[in-house]
Amino acid sequence: MSLKHDIEFTLNGVKRRVAVDVTMNTLAMLRDVIGLTGTKYGCGEGECGACTIQVDGSSLNSCLMFAVDCDGRNVITIEGLANDSKADALRDAFVEHGAVQCGFCTPGMIMQADHLLHKHPHPDEACVKRGIEGNLCRCTGYKKIVDAIVAVDRA
Amino acid sequence: MNVAEKKARIIEPETLIGKRIQKMDAPEKASGKTRYIHDINLSGQLYGKILRSGRIHALIKSIDTSAARALPGVHVVITAADIPDQRPIGVAKDHFPLKVGRVRSQRDEIAAVAAESEEIAEAALKLIKVEYEDLPVISNPEDAIKPGAALIHPEPHGADGTHLHLKQGMSIAHKGKPDNIAMRFDYVHGDVIQGEAESDVVIEDTFKLHYVTHCCMGVSGMIAEFDASGNLLMYSNTQVPFLHKREFAEYLNMDPARIRIIQPPIGGGFGSKLDIYPFEVICLYLARAAKRPVKMLFTREEEFLASPTRQPVLLTLRSGCKKDGTLTFRQVHTLHDNGAYTSWGATTPFVMMQTFSSLYRVPHCDYHTAAVYTNNPYAGSFRGYGNLQATFAIEQHMDMLAEKIGMDPLEFRLKNAQDAGETTGQGMSFKSCGFKDCLNTAAQRSDYSRKVKENTANRSKPGNIKRGIGMASMLHVGGGAKIYPSDGCGTILKLDDFANVTLITGASEIGQGSETVLSQLVCEELGLPISAITVVNNDTAITPWDVGVHASRTTFIAGNSAIGAAKKAKTKILAVAAKKYEAAESDLDLRGGFVIKAASGEVVVELSKLLRNLHFQDKAELVMTTFYYEPPSVHQDKGFKGDVSAAYAWGTQVVEVEVDTDTGQVRMTRVTGAHDVGRVLNRLGIEGQIEGGVIMGQGYALTEDLMIENGVMKNPNFRDYKLVTAPEIPEMDISFIESMDGEGPQGAKGVGEAPSICIAAATANAIANATGVRMFELPFTPEKVYRALHGQTPKLYWKPWRAE
Numbered sequence: 001m002s003l004k005h006d007i008e009f010t011l012n013g014v015k016r017r018v019a020v021d022v023t024m025n026t027l028a029m030l031r032d033v034i035g036l037t038g039t040k041y042g043c044g045e046g047e048c049g050a051c052t053i054q055v056d057g058s059s060l061n062s063c064l065m066f067a068v069d070c071d072g073r074n075v076i077t078i079e080g081l082a083n084d085s086k087a088d089a090l091r092d093a094f095v096e097h098g099a100v101q102c103g104f105c106t107p108g109m110i111m112q113a114d115h116l117l118h119k120h121p122h123p124d125e126a127c128v129k130r131g132i133e134g135n136l137c138r139c140t141g142y143k144k145i146v147d148a149i150v151a152v153d154r155a
Numbered sequence: 156m157n158v159a160e161k162k163a164r165i166i167e168p169e170t171l172i173g174k175r176i177q178k179m180d181a182p183e184k185a186s187g188k189t190r191y192i193h194d195i196n197l198s199g200q201l202y203g204k205i206l207r208s209g210r211i212h213a214l215i216k217s218i219d220t221s222a223a224r225a226l227p228g229v230h231v232v233i234t235a236a237d238i239p240d241q242r243p244i245g246v247a248k249d250h251f252p253l254k255v256g257r258v259r260s261q262r263d264e265i266a267a268v269a270a271e272s273e274e275i276a277e278a279a280l281k282l283i284k285v286e287y288e289d290l291p292v293i294s295n296p297e298d299a300i301k302p303g304a305a306l307i308h309p310e311p312h313g314a315d316g317t318h319l320h321l322k323q324g325m326s327i328a329h330k331g332k333p334d335n336i337a338m339r340f341d342y343v344h345g346d347v348i349q350g351e352a353e354s355d356v357v358i359e360d361t362f363k364l365h366y367v368t369h370c371c372m373g374v375s376g377m378i379a380e381f382d383a384s385g386n387l388l389m390y391s392n393t394q395v396p397f398l399h400k401r402e403f404a405e406y407l408n409m410d411p412a413r414i415r416i417i418q419p420p421i422g423g424g425f426g427s428k429l430d431i432y433p434f435e436v437i438c439l440y441l442a443r444a445a446k447r448p449v450k451m452l453f454t455r456e457e458e459f460l461a462s463p464t465r466q467p468v469l470l471t472l473r474s475g476c477k478k479d480g481t482l483t484f485r486q487v488h489t490l491h492d493n494g495a496y497t498s499w500g501a502t503t504p505f506v507m508m509q510t511f512s513s514l515y516r517v518p519h520c521d522y523h524t525a526a527v528y529t530n531n532p533y534a535g536s537f538r539g540y541g542n543l544q545a546t547f548a549i550e551q552h553m554d555m556l557a558e559k560i561g562m563d564p565l566e567f568r569l570k571n572a573q574d575a576g577e578t579t580g581q582g583m584s585f586k587s588c589g590f591k592d593c594l595n596t597a598a599q600r601s602d603y604s605r606k607v608k609e610n611t612a613n614r615s616k617p618g619n620i621k622r623g624i625g626m627a628s629m630l631h632v633g634g635g636a637k638i639y640p641s642d643g644c645g646t647i648l649k650l651d652d653f654a655n656v657t658l659i660t661g662a663s664e665i666g667q668g669s670e671t672v673l674s675q676l677v678c679e680e681l682g683l684p685i686s687a688i689t690v691v692n693n694d695t696a697i698t699p700w701d702v703g704v705h706a707s708r709t710t711f712i713a714g715n716s717a718i719g720a721a722k723k724a725k726t727k728i729l730a731v732a733a734k735k736y737e738a739a740e741s742d743l744d745l746r747g748g749f750v751i752k753a754a755s756g757e758v759v760v761e762l763s764k765l766l767r768n769l770h771f772q773d774k775a776e777l778v779m780t781t782f783y784y785e786p787p788s789v790h791q792d793k794g795f796k797g798d799v800s801a802a803y804a805w806g807t808q809v810v811e812v813e814v815d816t817d818t819g820q821v822r823m824t825r826v827t828g829a830h831d832v833g834r835v836l837n838r839l840g841i842e843g844q845i846e847g848g849v850i851m852g853q854g855y856a857l858t859e860d861l862m863i864e865n866g867v868m869k870n871p872n873f874r875d876y877k878l879v880t881a882p883e884i885p886e887m888d889i890s891f892i893e894s895m896d897g898e899g900p901q902g903a904k905g906v907g908e909a910p911s912i913c914i915a916a917a918t919a920n921a922i923a924n925a926t927g928v929r930m931f932e933l934p935f936t937p938e939k940v941y942r943a944l945h946g947q948t949p950k951l952y953w954k955p956w957r958a959e
Contacts, residue, residue: 103666139843
């Protein structure tokens with residue numbers, strides 16, 4: 001059932017070596033093998049964005065990426081971002097603007113927002129809405145999330 | 156610091172009420188550190204999985220689990236045969252967690268496995284062989300009540316011993332149903348025949364409300380563990396921990412005192428966790444049999460298949476009014492598709508009839524419902540609880556009646572709107588009522604009356620984009636709802652020797668922000684900053700009793716309870732301070748962490764110092780109080796009459812749309828809402844509730860549609876079940892009407908459900924305003940709108956089921 005494969009990659013700034021099943025996705029590796037549970041399972045098929053992570057500077061759904069494909073890559077999860085002082089302003093904006101309710105979509109939303117802000121340091125409302133369109137939220141109606149991201153000043 | 160402050164330090168008054176207070180759990184959640192049920196793992200834990208029917212309606216002829224049991228890593232395999240003491244669950248106690256003899260819907264639970272890993276559990280499910288004999292499927296509720304229709308619950312199933320696998324003499328049994336009617340509701344006030352005779356205009360239409368589901372971002376789950384002494388620990392998503400504890404105990408034939416329920420943070424509730432579902436009881440059976448902790452999580456597909464839905468309704472409304480705009484009567488017949496089993500969805504008439512009888516003054520009202528069994532998914536409770544469906548019908552009729560008599564739709568509503576001080580035909584008594592303020596505010600801020608006329612005039616002009624504006628209003632319980640004999644909540648409050656307060660509340664935080672708002676109320680009472688509080692909740696072994704999260708009740712009920720405990724603490728503190736500093740209690744107050752002189756704000760003593768001294772004096776004491784709040788509401792009588800809530804919430808929402816007549820696409824451009832919330836407590840929190848509710852309403856109106864064909868769910872995934880995404884949200888303008896309810900905590904009323912209620916109704920009115928075409932069936936997808944614009948929608952017809 002399980003064919004293991006050794007991979008080596010950088011996770012939140014630290015080199016990691018893990019043995020993973022070839023059929024395993026990155027979300028399962030992060031949560032079940034490595035034990036970082038900040039990245040969430042929402043649908044398992046790339047529709048909800050709750051499992052968004054950053055790989056080599058791109059944001060993607062970790063449920064759609066094979067774990068073995070992390071080999072040699074630079075992976076950042078919400079735990080990495082939470083320990084990065086450069087991302088404090090984004091997290092604080094989510095808190096201050098009331099962008100968090102049940103909070104389940106929040107890690108993925110913040111990973112996507114951080115990626116968006118790298119590409120567009122001063123996004124307008126329309127750009128933010130477009131940028132987070134792949135991240136579903138059932139509680140907030142998105143408005144406060146958009147407000148929070150627009151308010152972050154990435155000079 | 157104390158030395159320097161000898162020269163009379165003054166503390167200025169400050170309030171926390173109405174401020175934008177950050178949600179206390181937000182930093183953890185925004186850092187990915189919050190541990191949801193999915194993130195909790197116990198050592199020795201097994202993984203549970205359920206085999207579901209896949210057949211829609213069939214007899215179970217045989218189940219062979221031998222290969223599954225033989226698979227390495229499998230600890231336990233159970234079917235109904237292994238649980239001879241199963242008891243029926245749900246609101247009407249009409250189904251077993253593991254199905255006995257017959258499956259009645261696609262999601263039905265046949266067998267369950269606990270294994271070393273999810274993969275092994277899934278592999279084991281595939282090895283279970285089940286033989287079925289198919290039965291006729293009823294997927295249309297109208298077919299369910301036709302003479303000779305196949306029966307969904309024909310035979311007694313339960314304790315009579317007629318069924319294999321069930322022990323003789325079980326105390327609870329479901330007797331079966333001679334027809335497919337699960338529940339009936341009949342409500343009357345006045346005399347609709349007289350009302351119709353007095354009418355100048357009478358209209359009748361049939362409305363069809365569809366299936367939608369909660370789509371909580373976090374899927375359902377549970378972890379169960381029995382300790383060596385037989386005590387049960389559950390990590391559960393339930394919104395009703397205390398009542399469910401007792402029920403779980405019954406299902407396990409154990410002492411409820413030995414069950415502890417911990418509710419970890421959940422990824423959304425919205426009413427979905429209000430009933431006990433088969434997976435929860437099955438997880439308990441697995442843990443009991445395995446003698447190991449068992450964790451069970453749904454996949455997203457399973458979440459769609461096996462979660463409750465909003466109640467689908469076929470509704471015929473007959474309404475009348477006089478030429479002067481006075482409403483005369485309403486007659487309502489509804490057919491509820493109950494699905495295969497009965498959950499809270501069947502009881503939504505409790506709320507629906509309130510809207511028909513009491514949103515506007517209506518002297519004569521008749522309301523009849525039959526909830527009927529089909530082989531479809533079963534409906535549960537969902538934010539708004541029937542009110543979206545009722546409001547969809549009633550508010551379209553308000554526009555249509557106004558048009559018939561040539562009256563401005565706002566004026567027509569204002570003429571019939573309730574006022575404070577009125578008691579309705581259903582016995583609801585409105586102590587505070589900001590309804591007319593809601594109507595006027597929403598209308599003014601949206602420029603409603605001007606736009607209605609302008610859009611009507613623009614219909615015939617060229618161009619494929621037509622603008623429309625529509626209005627709808629709502630009435631909902633805002634002071635709890637006395638569904639059970641009690642609607643209360645308990646609080647334990649203690650202050651430590653650093654003047655930090657610990658609030659132990661029966662209320663459940665489910666993301667709605669109850670921790671934060673309760674903290675505000677306590678700190679306001681005790682004159683403490685919000686940073687001086689710790690909230691303990693969501694654990695039945697620690698927290699005092701509460702009825703659960705439903706009916707928009709938490710801020711109101713738990714809030715009053717928290718205030719009650721804080722007031723007692725304050726009284727005690729001031730009595731101690733008065734004695735020690737030789738002042739009258741009434742001359743002292745608490746502010747900014749100090750005992751002060753009430754008149755001047757002058758500091759008497761630092762609160763922490765006073766509390767520490769209290770511990771070290773001769774008769775040492777603590778400041779620790781308890782309070783139980785029971786609202787002054789009553790249980791409805793047999794005719795569904797009575798003042799069921801301690802306060803009522805009101806709201807008006809105006810929706811603006813652009814309809815593309817070439818494609819049928821409806822774009823929601825702006826929502827103007829005015830809500831009577833009693834008083835704003837946490838502005839940040841209440842805005843979030845309203846905005847989220849509005850967008851949930853937008854999904855109900857425009858995009859969400861759980862498609863069921865012959866009992867089969869066609870779109871159990873986010874690809875084909877379309878939630879609203881960020882680029883689609885309208886501009887939102889929300890106003891709060893502060894009617895300062897006398898019973899509410901600091902004047903506040905409940906608001907959790909209110910914002911989702913009006914949107915679909917207002918959207919229907921907006922589309923009619925834009926195009927002149929009325930639509931009676933949700934959701935307003937491009938296809939449906941396009942067909943309606945081209946006269947291709949057959950008029951809905953249904954021969955209403957009549958009460959005997």
